[in-house]
Amino acid sequence: MAISAIQFVLLYNTFTFSTWLSVTDSLVFNSVFALLGSGLWFMVQYSGRQQKNLFGMLRYHLAGVTFVTLLWLGLSSLIMRTIAASDSVYLEFLTKSVTFRILAGVLLYFLQITVFYLLINIKELKERMEREASLTTMLREAELNKLRAQIKPHFLFNSLNSVSALTLTDPMKAQEMVIKISELMRYSLSMGDEAMSTLKNELYHAGLYLDIEKVRFSDRLLVKEDINPECEDWPVPAMILQPLLENAVKHGVYNMSGPSSIHLIVKCDQEYLNVFIDNNFDVDSSPRKGTGTGLQNVKSRLAAIYSRHDLLSITKKEDSFAVLLKIPRKS
Amino acid sequence: MPLKALIIDDEPLAREIVKRYLSIHPEIEVVGECYDGFEALKAIQQLNPDLIFLDIQMPKLEGFELLEVLQQHPEIIFTTAYDQFAIRAFEMNAVDYLLKPFSKERFDSALLKAVKRIKQGSAEETDIIGQLRQHIDTSQGLIERVVTRLGSKITVIPVDRIWYIEAQDDYVMIYSESGNHLKEKTMKFFEEHLPSNTFVRIHRSYIINISQIAAVDQYTKDTHLVTLKCGAKLRVSEEGYKRLRTYL
Numbered sequence: 001m002a003i004s005a006i007q008f009v010l011l012y013n014t015f016t017f018s019t020w021l022s023v024t025d026s027l028v029f030n031s032v033f034a035l036l037g038s039g040l041w042f043m044v045q046y047s048g049r050q051q052k053n054l055f056g057m058l059r060y061h062l063a064g065v066t067f068v069t070l071l072w073l074g075l076s077s078l079i080m081r082t083i084a085a086s087d088s089v090y091l092e093f094l095t096k097s098v099t100f101r102i103l104a105g106v107l108l109y110f111l112q113i114t115v116f117y118l119l120i121n122i123k124e125l126k127e128r129m130e131r132e133a134s135l136t137t138m139l140r141e142a143e144l145n146k147l148r149a150q151i152k153p154h155f156l157f158n159s160l161n162s163v164s165a166l167t168l169t170d171p172m173k174a175q176e177m178v179i180k181i182s183e184l185m186r187y188s189l190s191m192g193d194e195a196m197s198t199l200k201n202e203l204y205h206a207g208l209y210l211d212i213e214k215v216r217f218s219d220r221l222l223v224k225e226d227i228n229p230e231c232e233d234w235p236v237p238a239m240i241l242q243p244l245l246e247n248a249v250k251h252g253v254y255n256m257s258g259p260s261s262i263h264l265i266v267k268c269d270q271e272y273l274n275v276f277i278d279n280n281f282d283v284d285s286s287p288r289k290g291t292g293t294g295l296q297n298v299k300s301r302l303a304a305i306y307s308r309h310d311l312l313s314i315t316k317k318e319d320s321f322a323v324l325l326k327i328p329r330k331s
Numbered sequence: 332m333p334l335k336a337l338i339i340d341d342e343p344l345a346r347e348i349v350k351r352y353l354s355i356h357p358e359i360e361v362v363g364e365c366y367d368g369f370e371a372l373k374a375i376q377q378l379n380p381d382l383i384f385l386d387i388q389m390p391k392l393e394g395f396e397l398l399e400v401l402q403q404h405p406e407i408i409f410t411t412a413y414d415q416f417a418i419r420a421f422e423m424n425a426v427d428y429l430l431k432p433f434s435k436e437r438f439d440s441a442l443l444k445a446v447k448r449i450k451q452g453s454a455e456e457t458d459i460i461g462q463l464r465q466h467i468d469t470s471q472g473l474i475e476r477v478v479t480r481l482g483s484k485i486t487v488i489p490v491d492r493i494w495y496i497e498a499q500d501d502y503v504m505i506y507s508e509s510g511n512h513l514k515e516k517t518m519k520f521f522e523e524h525l526p527s528n529t530f531v532r533i534h535r536s537y538i539i540n541i542s543q544i545a546a547v548d549q550y551t552k553d554t555h556l557v558t559l560k561c562g563a564k565l566r567v568s569e570e571g572y573k574r575l576r577t578y579l
Binding site: 153154157158160161162163164165166168169215216217218253254255256257282 | 388433
């Protein structure tokens, strides 16, 4: 439309044709081009991009521009010659302006395909971004799945081995132990990816875990708890405490021949629930560096649920290892 | 005379089940129970058992590390919850490998194999320890600590506390925070099994911990001299300098 207007003004003022003729000329030429141009869209979309190299593209569009420009000029001139058959001045002008019109046609052609290519690229970019976004979501879900605190096989088998011994020495205790292992397993298996639990429920199951470890290591594992009962209803991610306690057990009991103690403190204020877990370890033993996946998983899970990376802090002193977990009231 | 057995496990109930299973076998006498690798080493030296039941994950010194510093050759039945060492153990020709929890039948069949092997004596006795050593050499990835032994003194050195390692004939000398320790291993072993982001072989005779470097100076036209924080001055070969330069 804008091009038509410019063409009209040019024809009307510079070449002093009548209003009617100028308007018709502009409209005819431009609508014919617009018609052909819309055909270019398909040309660009379906065949233009199959040409992989620059040379092929160039050849393709050279053919395209020749064809489109000739068709455009031929059609438009034919229409104008029919409409303005009696106006000899105009007809002469039409013949003379062919070179100019060819140039304009070529220019318009390339302008149009450039715009089309841009549009297609933008569309593709958008699609790719959407695809990537959906992939990221899927990945995040998969990761959460993986991160979900799982009962480690060696813990399970060692515990079952203790049960096996207890069935011979103390059947009542064996039964108790089987029930505790089952309850802990059920809790860990039934929890969804971002499942929330309450502190009370979490502490109950963390207690099961510690009880089982106490049976395995008897007097070598000491646990002291300081829990503010007012925090019991605080929402916490399910199975978030167990990996932290397991880490404390691993650093302590697994690497110490003597007794190892774990201190669990839970407090809460307006904004946060603070869980503090502290364990001592043998200074002389050179603890094997674990893979650190346990704590890392807790961190990643917190990041996925709360979108924050500052909720778990770890302090390693000469003979003790402490973690502080902060759980915000709302996710 | 009954055969002497030693039970090595850090969990009391795990030792208990082995004891119970053994209680109906008068041909086996349990001479001791150990709850960590250090205890086990002492007990093996003092009691000279024919057979040991060995857990892998233990405090202080784990199962494989214990075998590394051991000189006697008792028969070994592994008892562990970890199945990833099973193939390894069978490859090494350990008597058997019991996955916890194990049944009485499974235990008895392992015991039968062990008793047979002990009674047949040294003729068919395979050098499990030797194979273990070799196996640890070739199949383990990066090591996190080194266990050395001088007489009855065992030292466990985490690799990040090693300053440098020097070749000494068939041995290497490990210089560390906890003193100097001789170890029967090759330079090649350490070159391959120490983390390559902290350790570099600078000379046929030296592997150094990069974090211990205080200075590097020109020595002769082709060689350099490295000074470590502990004061040691070590020659760097031309080849070694090329490697070292990538870290500096």
